[in-house]
Amino acid sequence: MSDESRRSITIAITGASGALYAVRTVAALLERAFHVELVVSDFGRRLLMEELSVSADRLLPHLIETYGATVERGSLQLHSNKDLGAGIASGSHGCDGMVIVPCSMKTLAGVAHGLSRNLAERAADVMLKERRPLILVPRETPMSLPQLRNMVTCAEAGAMVLPAMPAFYQGPKELSDLADFMAGKILAALGLKHDLYPAWKE
Ligand SMILES: Cc1cc2nc3c(=O)[nH]c(=O)nc-3n(C[C@H](O)[C@H](O)[C@H](O)COP(=O)(O)O)c2cc1C
Numbered sequence: 001m002s003d004e005s006r007r008s009i010t011i012a013i014t015g016a017s018g019a020l021y022a023v024r025t026v027a028a029l030l031e032r033a034f035h036v037e038l039v040v041s042d043f044g045r046r047l048l049m050e051e052l053s054v055s056a057d058r059l060l061p062h063l064i065e066t067y068g069a070t071v072e073r074g075s076l077q078l079h080s081n082k083d084l085g086a087g088i089a090s091g092s093h094g095c096d097g098m099v100i101v102p103c104s105m106k107t108l109a110g111v112a113h114g115l116s117r118n119l120a121e122r123a124a125d126v127m128l129k130e131r132r133p134l135i136l137v138p139r140e141t142p143m144s145l146p147q148l149r150n151m152v153t154c155a156e157a158g159a160m161v162l163p164a165m166p167a168f169y170q171g172p173k174e175l176s177d178l179a180d181f182m183a184g185k186i187l188a189a190l191g192l193k194h195d196l197y198p199a200w201k202e
Helices: 019-031 042-052 056-067 069-073 105-112 119-129 145-156 175-189
Strands: 008-013 035-040 075-079 097-103 134-138
Touching: 008 019, 008 042, 008 119, 019 035, 019 042, 019 056, 019 069, 019 075, 019 097, 019 175, 035 042, 035 056, 035 119, 042 056, 056 069, 056 075, 097 105, 097 119, 097 175, 105 119, 105 134, 105 145, 119 134, 134 145, 134 175
Parallel strands: 008 035, 008 097, 035 075, 097 134
Antiparallel strands: none
């Protein structure tokens, strides 16, 4: 995206570690008055609960409590991952971009091979076919050759692979600093200005 005039982003949360990155990214978009279309896989729900004690259905109150009332500038719509009839499953739907954060190796494989087994995979497929921004935030270590190949396949198809690899040169002190860094990288990849981490100084 070149500016903030297009204001609808799909976020998919799948079952890889790093639910905090997803939550910070959703909050940052809502603070900027975006409409966020949210899809959470079954294992994404489990990770939200295990890592943050948050249920996907109660995400908005959690965001308001954690990040303040500024998140109410935006709007959040939660879709069932089974609902292949949702608007974001169609290319005619005016969604400006999509982020899968965190992106499990299973969902990565589904996107790489165009499987569209659920709404998250279908919405990602739509982004690729419509040539709209798709950002994948995979987390796994170590990685198998099929997993590495799936990342290459997605990159070749036009997705940006933005691994969950927070840096330490910013001197993070809290987990929230690491989440801010990853959310900032994601916003920058969407072409959005942010101050989630300080600009690099020589
Ligand atoms: C606690 C927990 C942590 C997991 N962490 C990861 C992970 O970091 N990366 C990954 O690719 N899969 C991870 N998995 C496995 C995926 O959740 C699993 O493959 C699941 O089928 C993914 O489905 P989904 O892509 O529909 O969410 C984890 C599972 C659990 C229960």
